[in-house]
Amino acid sequence: MDKPLEGVKCIVSSCVYNMDGNKCTAKSILVEPKHAHTSDDTDCSTFKPK
Numbered sequence: 001m002d003k004p005l006e007g008v009k010c011i012v013s014s015c016v017y018n019m020d021g022n023k024c025t026a027k028s029i030l031v032e033p034k035h036a037h038t039s040d041d042t043d044c045s046t047f048k049p050k
Contacts, residue, residue, distance in 0.1 A: 002019070002025035004023035010022055010044075016048045016049065016050050017046065031043070032045050
């Protein structure tokens with residue numbers, strides 16, 4: 001099993017990188033877009049469906 005990223009919480013259970021306990025096992029994450037103004041404007045581009 002991959003090691004989760006410290007300090008990164010993910011509640012998207014349909015993502016291949018999601019681990020029990022709301023953890024993310026991706027090697028790194030990319031949150032976009034560059035000019036977002038609120039958290040509602042952002043997306044995790046690392047997401048991959050299970």
